[in-house]
Amino acid sequence: MQLKEVRDILNAKVLCGEHLLDREVYSACGADLMSDVLAFVKEQSVLLTGLLNPQVVRTAEMMDMLCIVFVRGKVPDRNIIELARDRDIVMMCTDYKMYTACGKLYQAGLVGMECE
Amino acid sequence: MDSLHLHFELDGSDFTAAGEASSEVKRVLRQLGFDSDVIRRCAICMYEGEMNIFLHASGGSADVYIEPSEIILELIDSGPGIPDIDLAMQEGYSTASQEVRELGFGAGMGLPNMKKYSDEMIIDSVVGVGTAIFMSILVK
Numbered sequence: 340m341q342l343k344e345v346r347d348i349l350n351a352k353v354l355c356g357e358h359l360l361d362r363e364v365y366s367a368c369g370a371d372l373m374s375d376v377l378a379f380v381k382e383q384s385v386l387l388t389g390l391l392n393p394q395v396v397r398t399a400e401m402m403d404m405l406c407i408v409f410v411r412g413k414v415p416d417r418n419i420i421e422l423a424r425d426r427d428i429v430m431m432c433t434d435y436k437m438y439t440a441c442g443k444l445y446q447a448g449l450v451g452m453e454c455e
Numbered sequence: 456m457d458s459l460h461l462h463f464e465l466d467g468s469d470f471t472a473a474g475e476a477s478s479e480v481k482r483v484l485r486q487l488g489f490d491s492d493v494i495r496r497c498a499i500c501m502y503e504g505e506m507n508i509f510l511h512a513s514g515g516s517a518d519v520y521i522e523p524s525e526i527i528l529e530l531i532d533s534g535p536g537i538p539d540i541d542l543a544m545q546e547g548y549s550t551a552s553q554e555v556r557e558l559g560f561g562a563g564m565g566l567p568n569m570k571k572y573s574d575e576m577i578i579d580s581v582v583g584v585g586t587a588i589f590m591s592i593l594v595k
Contacts, residue, residue, distance in 0.1 A: 374562035377499055378571075382491075390559045394506070397474030398559075401481065401498040403491070418471075426478075 340364055340449045342406050342429050345385060348443050349433040351408060354420050356429030362405050367449050369410075369441040373398040379452055380404065387440050391415045396422045396430075405429060410437045459483070459521040465505060465532075467514030470558070476517050477502040487521065493594050496572040497526050500590050503565045504530035510555045511535065512585065528573075528590045536582035543578075544570065 343360040346353055353360070367385040370376050373394055376386060382403035388395055389410050396419060399407050406429040409415060414432050423430040433440055445451065461483065463476035481498040489497075501517065508515040512534025520527040537543045543550075544566050551561025570576050573590040580586040 371559060372562045373559035374564040374568075377503060378564045378568050382495070388559075392558060393471050394474055394559060397478065397502065400478060401474075401495070401502045403495060 340444075340447065342385075344447070345406065345408070345444065345449070346431055348447050349408060349431065349435055349440055351431035351433040354414070354430040354432060355424040356406075356427065359405070359427060359429050362429070364405055364449065366452050367441070367444050368452055369437050371437075376402060381452055384452070385444070385449070387437060387444075389413060389437055391419065393419055393422055395419070396426065396428060399423075399428055400426050406431065408433055408440065410435060410440050459487075461517075461519040461521070463517040463519075465508050465515050465517060467509050467512060470509055473506055473509040474502060477505050480519050484521070484526070489526075489594065493526070493592060497528070497592050499572045500569050500592065501528055501530075503569050504528065504588055504590070506560055507565050507588075508532045508534070510551060510558075510560055515585070524594050526592045526594070528592075529587065531585065531587045533585040536584055536586055537578065537580040538582050540578050540580060 342362050364385050365383050368380050369387040371390045376398050380402045384404050385406045386399050386404050387408045409432040412434045480501050484494045512532035515532030518529040546567045547563040549561045549563035555561040574593045575591040577589045
């Protein structure tokens with residue numbers, strides 16, 4: 340799935356990385372616990388989270404994730420957006436809650452990640 | 456490639472900086488042309504170790520020794536120490552405060568993750584003195 344489809348499905352606002360929306364992603368992960376993301380995530384994936392701090396971007400960076408989506412209408416501060424922009428990570432926000440946002444992407448064919 | 460040494464002082468009082476050293480290590484490894492799997496394993500080990508220093512100790516240091524066949528990470532802090540290392544290695548066990556959990560960490564996955572992604576890991580900890588963690592990632 341291309342990131343522009345993620346944007347459309349979630350009716351999301353893109354906060355940075357507009358020029359990277361044609362990138363392909365193959366899986367997604369919904370988590371507020373960054374420790375879980377570090378334990379299970381595979382690359383070329385999307386992180387959906389309700390957590391707003393710079394470590395969300397750092398965690399995504401370490402895991403080579405391509406996109407962060409903030410759920411429940413949360414918008415990070417400018418420093419967090421700039422951190423993502425610097426690292427070529429697309430950042431979006433959606434008004435959908437976590438469960439709904441994950442469900443919509445899953446229904447559209449973006450699968451989750453199983454534990455190794 | 457000659458061996459390369461990176462040193463970082465980690466100031467535990469500035470949480471917004473937590474992860475900067477790991478980011479730099481990842482950048483250097485990528486620049487040196489290491490395999491993406493090696494880079495990711497190093498990045499995760501370094502990041503988990505760095506976060507532990509910010510979350511559990513008031514600061515510390517990280518040294519990274521990069522050689523063509525192996526990358527060694529040494530993370531040292533002067534925090535409270537780990538009373539029972541076997542217990543701390545169990546997935547899900549954590550002594551993290553509520554505040555740390557609200558930041559998205561403290562799920563008890565840090566040390567097990569470091570063990571999982573490194574080829575060798577040694578923990579040397581003394582209660583009341585601090586903790587030193589050594590990890591080796593082999594370049595296969």
